[in-house]
Amino acid sequence: MVDGSELHRDLLLLIVRRINLIEDYLSFGSVCKSWNSVATKDNFNSSLPRVPWLMLAEDKEDNTCRKFFSLSNGMILKKRIPEARGSLIHIIGRLPPWIDGKYYIVESLGSLFVVSQDGVDLRYVKDDWGEDSRVHILGEDDEGKDVHMAVSSHIMMVFPSVVFVLQFGSHQLCVEHPLIHQIQLHLLMFIRFLRILPRSADV
Amino acid sequence: MASTTETKQKKMLILKSADNDEFEIEESVGVQSETIKNLVEDGFTFVPLPNVYTKALIKIIDYLKKHANKTDSNDEEIKTFDKDFVNTTFDDLFELVSAANYLHISCLMNMLCQTIADRIKDKSPEAVRKIFHINCDYTPEEEAKIRKANAQAFEGQFDESLD
Numbered sequence: 001m002v003d004g005s006e007l008h009r010d011l012l013l014l015i016v017r018r019i020n021l022i023e024d025y026l027s028f029g030s031v032c033k034s035w036n037s038v039a040t041k042d043n044f045n046s047s048l049p050r051v052p053w054l055m056l057a058e059d060k061e062d063n064t065c066r067k068f069f070s071l072s073n074g075m076i077l078k079k080r081i082p083e084a085r086g087s088l089i090h091i092i093g094r095l096p097p098w099i100d101g102k103y104y105i106v107e108s109l110g111s112l113f114v115v116s117q118d119g120v121d122l123r124y125v126k127d128d129w130g131e132d133s134r135v136h137i138l139g140e141d142d143e144g145k146d147v148h149m150a151v152s153s154h155i156m157m158v159f160p161s162v163v164f165v166l167q168f169g170s171h172q173l174c175v176e177h178p179l180i181h182q183i184q185l186h187l188l189m190f191i192r193f194l195r196i197l198p199r200s201a202d203v
Numbered sequence: 204m205a206s207t208t209e210t211k212q213k214k215m216l217i218l219k220s221a222d223n224d225e226f227e228i229e230e231s232v233g234v235q236s237e238t239i240k241n242l243v244e245d246g247f248t249f250v251p252l253p254n255v256y257t258k259a260l261i262k263i264i265d266y267l268k269k270h271a272n273k274t275d276s277n278d279e280e281i282k283t284f285d286k287d288f289v290n291t292t293f294d295d296l297f298e299l300v301s302a303a304n305y306l307h308i309s310c311l312m313n314m315l316c317q318t319i320a321d322r323i324k325d326k327s328p329e330a331v332r333k334i335f336h337i338n339c340d341y342t343p344e345e346e347a348k349i350r351k352a353n354a355q356a357f358e359g360q361f362d363e364s365l366d
Contacts, residue, residue: 004334016320018320023325026357030349032339
């Protein structure tokens, strides 16, 4: 019987670059020493498509840590992010009526975003540099649930930022955050749980 | 191998496996492998493959034949073929991926590496070790340290099953 730890290092590298979930990546690294030697921080392939993690509400006991919920397998990741302390998403106001549909300007961690409530596939996200970017919805999750991932094509050239569209009942919200790339895990989202959003938007 | 008029007209290659079996294939099928292509360009028609065993070579020749006849109409058929091709034991995958690496067949490499990566998905390190027949070479202390670090990072259950 062959021993997987004897796989050639070049092959292990090709394999590890195809693992898109951080928890699988950490598992891969804890299997044995030869596998661990390729599962380095630098080899984590952040350009693979992945469903972002939802940031859960702040923990009362330790507000330097935030928990992230994986939509793909239900795991919860704990990550120390002092910058996220006390962050909330606020609805600032509505966009001018010349844009069809219902759009809201949303603030999160100091950046402004334009979010839409209808099912239109194209959205405009305004980031804190005042640039407008077109956003494409990439698709639904594995089970066809009402969660979509979208990537701003404009911003993506600078960094692999992600935009997240969530639907609660008839409300669909699209949120993006540039801080995402300041932490090691590109898949983390700075979103407080959005359940309160439609209500505070007065819709 | 039976010589028909048709095969005589086509340029043929002989591949020799590590266990000394010889296989005759069309040159156009063989050159999908960069390694074979380089040898053919240097004028070789007899290609010894000291790192590729017969069992893997038979499967790889099948794969090359299938993919050499790729047209717009048999796309679905090739997809089904590929799916069956990787639906095998890890021992086979290990042989195949090592052989494909040696032969430099990039599309096959991509498919095999993706298959192996997919088998790791959601699995615990223990399950991965069992699936890939890996003996953990960490000392119990080292393993406990890693386990503790991962447990601190995550809440949730890994899949311990082996399928």
